[in-house]
Amino acid sequence: MALQEINLALLAKWWWRFKNEKDGMWRKIVWAIHHLDRSWSFIPAKVSIPGPWKYIVNINKELLKYGLDLSKRIGKEVVLGDGMDRLVWDFEDNEGFSVRSLIRDLDELKPHDENYVMEWNNWVPKKVGIHAWRVEMGCIPILLELLKRGIVVTKAVCPICEEELESTEHLVISCQFAQTLWSVISSRCKVSSIFAFSVKDLLDLHRFSYFPKRKAKAFNAVCLTTIWCIWRARNALVFEGKQININNVVGEIKALTFLWVKNRGKNRSLTWEEWRGFNFML
Ligand SMILES: [Zn+2]
8 A cells, every 4th residue: 555545535635625614714714825816726726825735735636647536526516305515525435525435446546656765774773764664655553554454443543642543644744743743853953844745755855955965864864763763652652551752752863863873874973962953064
């Protein structure tokens, strides 16, 4: 199962919600910001405004590659017995939108993209690199993955925030815990705000960091270790009931990466002070 499909399906849900939750405050805000008087489009979007909404709107281009047009899928209006118009999700069952069924359909429509080659970083232990690679491939036993494989899980919500379905992207990117962690990482490493939509984006962050080559590799080590530590914290919570403490996780990432970058990267002169401020030349 490629993560791309899960990601697209989760984002497609916002199209569905936009069309259905007419009274939602978030929808009114999106409408106020993105609506253009002179243009009609299925979902409003001002191309000049970057951000998550533009990204959500653009997923239709990705879905078209699968031969699936969201504006046609959702655009069917029916009149129900009570005389109310309602939108239906134009799939086989004509019921409401379901992330799960969309993932299943996308999975069938397109062979997995196996072309992505993760850059291997030997400054972190193999287990950390392999873990990131498995996360990218959607191969970690996360609740949504188990659900898709037909394994019965009693609770599919994220064990950390208990608000969203636990997907790989949710856990390492959009969960409040992950977001806070990435914002701490970005300010500590002095890079612009980390804005990722897929695990692949996180694995490629260093390529757009403008750091010299070895410093970019050190930054990549931080990103890989962050993914590793998110998983460890999640497991400690699920299996040992250990509450997550963001400061402890940040401390763990800092200490582990210092040790690894200094020793495994053979950067012997790197000091803790330099590492703490991410202020060094390698
Ligand atoms: Zn969460």
